[in-house]
Amino acid sequence: xxxxxxxxxxxxxxxxxxxxxxxxxxxxxxxxxxxxxxxxxxxxxxxxxxxxxxxxxxxxxxxxxxxxxxxxxxxxxxxxxxxxxxxxxxxxxxxxxxxxxxxxxxxxxxxxxxxxxxxxxxxxxxxxxxxxxxxxxxxxxxxxxxxxxxxxxxxxxxxxxxxxxxxxxxxxxxxxxxxxxxxxxxxxxxxxxxxxxxxxxxxxxxxxxxxxxxxxxxxxxxxxxxxxxxxxxxxxxxxxxx
Amino acid sequence: xxxxxxxxxxxxxxxxxxxxxxxxxxxxxxxxxxxxxxxxxxxxxxxxxxxxxxxxxxxxxxxxxxxxxxxxxxxxxxxxxxxxxxxxxxxxxxxxxxxxxxxxxxxxxxxxxxxxxxxxxxxxxxxxxxxxxxxxxxxxxxxxxxxxxxxxxxxxxxxxxxxxxxxxxxxxxxxxxxxxxxxxxxxxxxxxxxxxxxxxxxxxxxxxxxxxxxxxxxxxxxxxxxxxxxxxxxxxxxxxxxxxxxxxxxxxxxxxxxxxxxxxxxxxxxxxxxxxxxxxxxxxxxxxxxxxxxxxxxxxxxxxxxxxxxxxxxxxxxxxxxxxxxxxxxxxxxxxxxxxxxxxxxxxxxxxxxxxxxxxxxxxxxxxxxxxxxxxxxxxxxxxxxxxxxxxxxxxxxxxxxxxxxxxxxxxxxxxxxxxxxxxxxxxxxxxxxxxxxxxxxxxxxxxxxxxxxxxxxxxxxxxxxxxxxxxxxxxxxxxxxxxxxxxxxxxxxxxxxxxxxxxxxxxxxxxxxxxxxxxxxxxxx
Numbered sequence: 001x002x003x004x005x006x007x008x009x010x011x012x013x014x015x016x017x018x019x020x021x022x023x024x025x026x027x028x029x030x031x032x033x034x035x036x037x038x039x040x041x042x043x044x045x046x047x048x049x050x051x052x053x054x055x056x057x058x059x060x061x062x063x064x065x066x067x068x069x070x071x072x073x074x075x076x077x078x079x080x081x082x083x084x085x086x087x088x089x090x091x092x093x094x095x096x097x098x099x100x101x102x103x104x105x106x107x108x109x110x111x112x113x114x115x116x117x118x119x120x121x122x123x124x125x126x127x128x129x130x131x132x133x134x135x136x137x138x139x140x141x142x143x144x145x146x147x148x149x150x151x152x153x154x155x156x157x158x159x160x161x162x163x164x165x166x167x168x169x170x171x172x173x174x175x176x177x178x179x180x181x182x183x184x185x186x187x188x189x190x191x192x193x194x195x196x197x198x199x200x201x202x203x204x205x206x207x208x209x210x211x212x213x214x215x216x217x218x219x220x221x222x223x224x225x226x227x228x229x230x231x232x233x234x235x236x237x238x239x240x241x242x
Numbered sequence: 243x244x245x246x247x248x249x250x251x252x253x254x255x256x257x258x259x260x261x262x263x264x265x266x267x268x269x270x271x272x273x274x275x276x277x278x279x280x281x282x283x284x285x286x287x288x289x290x291x292x293x294x295x296x297x298x299x300x301x302x303x304x305x306x307x308x309x310x311x312x313x314x315x316x317x318x319x320x321x322x323x324x325x326x327x328x329x330x331x332x333x334x335x336x337x338x339x340x341x342x343x344x345x346x347x348x349x350x351x352x353x354x355x356x357x358x359x360x361x362x363x364x365x366x367x368x369x370x371x372x373x374x375x376x377x378x379x380x381x382x383x384x385x386x387x388x389x390x391x392x393x394x395x396x397x398x399x400x401x402x403x404x405x406x407x408x409x410x411x412x413x414x415x416x417x418x419x420x421x422x423x424x425x426x427x428x429x430x431x432x433x434x435x436x437x438x439x440x441x442x443x444x445x446x447x448x449x450x451x452x453x454x455x456x457x458x459x460x461x462x463x464x465x466x467x468x469x470x471x472x473x474x475x476x477x478x479x480x481x482x483x484x485x486x487x488x489x490x491x492x493x494x495x496x497x498x499x500x501x502x503x504x505x506x507x508x509x510x511x512x513x514x515x516x517x518x519x520x521x522x523x524x525x526x527x528x529x530x531x532x533x534x535x536x537x538x539x540x541x542x543x544x545x546x547x548x549x550x551x552x553x554x555x556x557x558x559x560x561x562x563x564x565x566x567x568x569x570x571x572x573x574x575x576x577x578x579x580x581x582x583x584x585x586x587x588x589x590x591x592x593x594x595x596x597x598x599x600x601x602x603x604x605x606x607x608x609x610x611x612x613x614x615x616x617x618x619x620x621x622x623x624x625x626x627x628x629x630x631x632x633x634x635x636x637x638x639x640x641x642x643x644x645x646x647x648x649x650x651x652x653x654x655x656x657x658x659x660x661x662x663x664x665x666x667x668x669x670x671x672x673x674x675x676x677x678x679x680x681x682x683x684x685x686x687x688x689x690x691x692x693x694x695x696x697x698x699x700x701x702x703x704x705x706x707x708x709x710x711x712x713x714x715x716x717x718x719x720x721x722x723x724x725x726x727x728x729x730x731x732x733x734x735x736x737x738x739x740x741x742x743x744x745x746x747x748x749x750x751x752x753x754x755x756x757x758x759x760x761x762x763x764x765x766x767x768x
Contacts, residue, residue, distance in 0.1 A: 040298025040299040040301065041293065053696055081471065081472055084470075085378050085470065087370055087374060087375055087384070088369045088370060088374065089373050090373075106362075107361055107362070107369050108362015109357075109362070110360075110362065111378070111380055113299075113300075114473065117696065119299065119300055119695075123362065125298070156363075157291040158292065
């Protein structure tokens with residue numbers, strides 16, 4: 001079984017936010033008006049923001065600033081705080097290490113959104129809507145099973161959603177490999193943000209395979225994880241700038 | 243046919259059948275209107291989505307959760323207190339157990355409704371049963387709150403049963419037919435035989451012991467919902483006992499308010515006496531002291547650790563945007579403590595310092611205090627250069643100290659009045675405590691959700707929907723309380739009668755007279 005992981009090289013990241021846009025179109029995250037965005041209702045499965053998040057005395061004042069940009073998908077922790085608190089099992093970590101979100105099960109209690117220290121989980125405050133012609137360009141992919149609804153399918157109001165490492169792409173790649181009667185390889189599948197990355201700063205692969213790029217990069221002396229000392233063991237790994 | 247004293251019938255049963263007076267009708271109508279307004283806004287929220295609240299990322303939990311913790315806390319008034327007093331055989335509990343138990347049931351109903359109101363998908367509520375994961379603290383909460391609600395209803399109903407039979411047998415002639423059927427059904431065939439009494443005593447004794455751990459678990463689990471996350475300010479081991487103590491504390495406050503209201507409205511001064519106020523007041527003071535101890539202990543850890551994400555939570559409470567609500571909470575509790583502790587200790591007559599207790603002294607201190615408040619607040623709000631001198635650390639420290647001194651003077655001046663009006667003083671302290679405890683819940687929830695680790699700091703302003711639903715919840719609580727005591731006696735009649743018998747029996751016991759002091763060698767040898 002693969003253990004999917006993403007490595008983001010902050011030295012190569014140009015903070016173009018291409019990953020966020022690719023994610024938005026791949027996963028049908030709704031667009032909200034500025035007044036709603038100011039209330040914190042904008043949904044960005046992949047977010048780009050300055051670090052530290054809140055200005056401190058050390059970040060300084062313009063033009064004498066020390067700032068760094070961060071791009072953040074879900075961490076897909078190996079020890080996810082979000083799945084531990086879900087009362088109905090609407091969010092689970094699957095055997096390949098992807099933290100999934102089942103929209104057909106979620107009761108909207110928002111315990112996981114409070115439990116996640118990274119803030120990668122988003123809630124649908126209203127029924128999602130798109131202005132024309134955006135509504136004509138929704139990704140048709142659905143990941144649906146018995147009582148399970150996940151992936152890019154349009155979410156109902158009142159449920160939580162999050163980055164899935166484009167789980168529908170994984171399913172499609174598996175089906176493709178099967179149709180071609182060959183074995184599925186780890187490089188058959190990458191999430192949309194990795195595919196689109198302008199600076200080629202994102203790497204994706206199998207952490208269980210010691211020869212894979214992500215395994216090699218994870219051993220790099222520049223590698224670190226967000227909020228490493230919280231004990232969540234993220235599988236989204238960063239390479240430090242500079 | 244169960245006989246009771248004429249006095250009990252007049253005082254406790256007849257008011258239930260009296261025609262509704264105007265005050266009752268008017269207040270019930272107003273409360274009902276508020277509840278209906280809240281219900282309308284809730285239905286709108288379900289249809290439109292939770293976007294009608296002031297919540298967003300990262301403020302995923304807000305006022306509904308604050309209300310939830312607050313009301314469940316209030317619910318500890320009753321059952322826990324009445325159970326502890328029953329188990330320990332405190333005789334003075336008798337006139338107040340019914341009120342206490344009623345508070346529990348209604349506060350629990352209103353409190354657990356807050357969670358349902360907060361849910362994004364109320365239609366999926368059955369999923370918690372179908373797919374429930376026992377590992378989740380929310381499931382613990384559902385189980386313990388349900389158990390507590392069922393236990394409290396049982397515990398309210400058991401001592402009610404003999405009373406129902408008493409009313410059934412002592413109905414006024416003009417009582418409507420449906421009331422007769424109502425009480426007959428609820429008395430469940432109670433005849434007052436010896437076997438029935440023994441069974442009832444056994445059942446009440448069992449429930450009293452059973453309900454104590456359940457009540458403790460309820461508020462512990464609520465605190466663990468917060469403590470089991472990694473959020474700064476919540477990830478604390480002290481939360482369980484801290485919440486339980488806070489719950490009992492606010493519960494006693496609510497009980498004082500409710501029992502005083504009932505005492506006043508129904509004229510039960512003969513039964514709910516100063517004995518109840520004094521004894522429960524002692525418990526209240528103890529809870530107040532323990533609450534201060536826990537608050538200090540909780541914040542001391544944050545202050546000395548100075549961790550990256552924890553420290554800002556404390557800083558905004560001590561001197562940041564949450565300073566008003568934090569210090570108001572502390573002030574409420576401190577003033578309540580003063581009112582409960584100091585006035586009863588004063589000597590009856592103070593001749594050397596009589597001027598301190600004169601109205602003139604109080605008015606003077608109040609004027610001075612309001613001047614300092616005005617000065618301090620306006621210097622915060624405006625950029626006026628004349629007020630700039632207040633921004634100086636030394637000046638503002640002096641001003642704050644003088645303000646606190648003036649508040650103390652006001653309290654000191656009022657002390658003789660508090661001493662001569664112990665019931666009113668207790669109610670004032672209780673109102674302060676209940677407000678303070680709501681603020682405490684606010685100060686725990688909101689600073690943390692607005693100051694998470696990796697999301698920019700946010701602010702939270704409750705929307706009209708949230709405020710209306712909160713007010714409607716309180717109105718619903720009061721309405722249920724009012725209607726309940728129009729149908730059921732405010733004091734357990736049989737418990738009062740039982741207490742009387744016990745007291746009379748005790749009075750017959752001859753206690754040996756104290757011996758005069760004689761010169762005796764140690765160990766009593768002459």
